[in-house]
Amino acid sequence: MNDLAMATTPTLTHFLVISAALFSIGLLAALSRRHAIYILIGVEMLLAAANLNFIAFWRYGAPSPQPTGVMIALFSIAIAAAEAAVGLALVIAVYRHYRTTNVDQFTSMKG
Amino acid sequence: MSTVAFFAIAIFTLAAALAAASFSKLIHAALCLALAFIGIAAFYFSLGAEFVGLAQVFIYVGAVAVLIVFTILLTRRESDAPVQFKWSGAVVALAVFAGLIWAIFKSPLPGGAAPAVAPLTVKQIGESLMTSYVWPLQCVGLLLTGALIGAVVLVMDEKP
């Protein structure tokens, strides 16, 4: 039992696989839906998965004087929050004009 | 860190993320997204980056998730038409996942357990933010101010 636990101690590969899975789930949500807010949910999940990647590499990588991975993740969280705010404001503004959130209907600049 | 804890958090997070991507009712998807964020924060705690985990819960769950549910509320149509699902998106996502897994197993990653590092204190993060990363800090401040003003301007009622 002890050997089994030691054999499957989480390594960097485990974390990267989880992060890749989260990324593709976010991509699934962003590409397969037609509701604007659903796409935003997918985009937020993409960003969170990428942050997990950075933190995993910071932890398992070579020790450095500056916590670079953590800094990138912190700034990425802040930027994701800003992007979510502006994106959702856009969705509300577009909804007021088109009365729908189906992105297939935002076609006035087509052709 | 313990294997059991890792697999428990991994299953919880992936289940919540899949639920967020596949529920047809938008509110349920948004709430499962908040759960997925909490799972990712648990990963950050287990990796020793506690400040980032707390910031993740604070910003993502406390602000972004609330924003998303508020917007869902404000853009609701009375007859909620069922959201369509495009299967081409699922195919692309699977292809991307396969590509990423291939890339992960091809690259020479350091194996073995995590090296024992001293836990990162808030003081160290603060010092490096104020010394080496002071320019990104100011830029993020400007960006957030711009985003705040922009979001307010976008949804302001224009007085005729």
Add this chain to the structure above:
Amino acid sequence: MSGRFLDQIFISTKQLLLSFFSGAPNWVLQLISSLINIAALLGVFLSLFALISVLERKILGRIQNRYGPNRVGPFGLFQPVADGIKMLIKEDIVPLRADKVVHFLAPIMMVVPAILALGVIPYGRNMTAFSIDGGILFFFAVGSATELAVFMAGWGSNNKFSMLGAMRAIAQMVSYELPLIVTILPVVMIVGSLSPDAIVAAQGAYWHGIVPRWFVFTPWGATAFILFFVSGLVESNRTPFDVPEGESEIVAGHMTEYSGFKYATFFMAEYFGMFAISGLAVTLFLGGWQAPFGFLQWIPSYAWFFAKLCLLLFVFIWIRGTLPRTRVDQVMNFAWKFMLPMAFACIIAAAVWHYQGHGLRGWLWSAAVIAAVYFALSYFLESRKRFAPRTYRFAE
């Protein structure tokens, strides 16, 4: 020393309990230690909740020149038992078209962050339940999960009044989170750490052995304390800011469709939020478990903490009995136009105090900064609206 023994009596009890399991592996010991902490925390705060619920009604009654509940038990002190039995045996009504899962989870998600937030507050010397390096950030991180719970309650009830009440409550809570967090920044800045233990320890010295060096006795600390207290009033939806749940406003807001035990859970969550905010205010500004005078240090530290906590809770109840309800747009105006600039002024005043030395000169300079900002805000925010001249119309 008998003083230290009484002070550390709970720690000694816990060590005694842990010594029964001394043969177990390390993670079992940690688990049992955490469980003892959690059980003690829940026990203390559930009893305090019961006590405060009846004391609030009695104090409100006295303020309004009547007796409070005085039938059940001596001086009505067994009223919580009667209330508990009533809540438990009430029928649990769920609206037919409500979203069952969301409706069920909302009270749970409301009370769990409040209890989590209580875990990082230092209750006495060495008596913090969970000592985290970023304890203050943990407190606010779990506090911000309450907003989602309010939304879930409002939306899951499938009721327009609930939804409207939930939106008002979230707007209020989100607006006041900013002053709440910005007012604690001066304290964190001066102490240099986010850990509540370090903040309490930094307020431990006494001036000439008599007057304590609590942060509330500095100009920026006093202002920050008042702003934090008012923001705490809003965050826990207490009068005068209880627009989301005032009966004459919006039935019961997001709690309209809840009955029986779920309503009791909401009630408990609101009180636990009050305890958490008061506990944090005591920790940050009133010196935590430190005694107010040097010669009174023989009284145990947890007794001082709970005395200060009860004082703040009494002020909460007193304000509830005294002030009328504000309008929701007045609440928003107050947050964004007055409290946020004053909170930023506190940060500047704290920096001025720090760099002018912690003595009289720093005190006067930081008081000048705060007074300048306050008068500037009062001048610029004064609405120039005057009442229109009265016109009288008489029947001819």
